[in-house]
Amino acid sequence: MKIDHDVLLFATRLVEELGESAIRISRVRLVELTAANNLRAAAFWRDVMHTSERLLAERSPAVAPPHTSPPMAPPMSAHPATL
Template sequence: MKIDHDVLLFATRLVEELGDSAIRISRVRLVELTAANNLRAAAFWRDVMRASERLLAERTPRMPAPAAAAAAPMAEGLRP
């Protein structure tokens, strides 16, 4: 997927400053611009919203697999 550098810069800045709220704010802006029939600006904010979602997904730590998490305490209990 090709992404515009302006979109990525803006999304990165939003995520750094606002965290999870970046997605909500970009979605609100997208709705406002769509309602105003400003399609070019709405497309920019749609891309910002998607980039923010991706950046937040990459930033949050991955949860361990349920099988690995369940096996870890049992394995520790078996050690002398």
């Protein structure tokens, strides 16, 4: 995977200064720029977010980065009509 040096520098600095908050902040910027239809800047922040996640995972391998997808409901063991 090829990483832009600007993305790597920015993500590294963000992770050093903000720790795990770097992911949340980069996600907020990504959403704001996507809503503003600034696709080039949104792509930059998407790369920063993913690079920050990777840097945090490398920094503390015992602790996984926060999951970015919404939580899923547990499967139902029995249909409610049969109870």
